[in-house]
Amino acid sequence: MGPLTTPKKGREPGSVDPWTPTSNLKMLISAASPDIRNREKELCMDNDEREGVDPTQDAENGEESEKMISRKEKSLGLLCHKFLARYPDKPNPDLNNDICLDDVATELNVERRRIYDIMNVLESLHMVSRSAKNRYTWHGRTNLAQTLAILKQVGEKHKYGQQMQQIRHFDGEEKENEEVVVHLENGEGQRELFFVELPGVEFKAASVNSRKDKSLRVMSQKFVMLFLVSNPRVVSLDVAAKILIGEDQGADQDKNKFKTKVRRLYDIANV
DNA sequence: CTTTCCCGCCAGACC
């Protein structure tokens, strides 16, 4: 009667796994790699500048273009790409640079919820700013260079480059240590960093820089910092996630949190 | 099978 079931090695003491350390992390890097590579390819092809893409609902044939919609066509990355294509690099003073969420959602034919994701990551790069409810203002690449410079400064201040290198080394020689609790030695108790804003570009909306700042914007900025401080401009998502989560005070061992952050990282990577 | 990640519920914040 049930002589021997799975001879579980004493890895797990019958308790629940706090958070799968490497498994979930592994997913990150493998996830972004194809996407990033695809993006690079697309960038090359984009140079050709095809003029056949009509964002206003293509094909009303109603025959066969109803089944071929795969998941890739509805990805956030592609959606963001379409969004960026609708605006010039620099805002035209004559045109109104107002962005209405509802209009965008209608134009791109997606739910409102998705626009929020796009806007948050764009806002983290100061390419847009919230002017009012349902309204964003387009800034484009006007401040992008400055934004990246500042983010790089902050990233260096937080020793992100060192941390990434350390984690990589750990991962390289790590082999038999099951309980991987890597406590990064920061010189001082690192504070949660808040939303970075540009000097000279004040935020109209007071609620932006509030302490109520939710994670998406801040995490987006942190992620960009990692790119800016890395020597080859390559950041594996597992390392990124480790830093981004480990920095969160309170020892957030929520793997759910982890997963959620991951999803947003995909979006950021696609911009 | 595992990994990727879209959809959209629903809870807070704001009116």
Add this chain to the structure above:
DNA sequence: GGTCTGGCGGGAAAG
């Protein structure tokens, strides 16, 4: 009461 904003998990497609 409403609307707006965006965490968060489920569960299905992609690998």
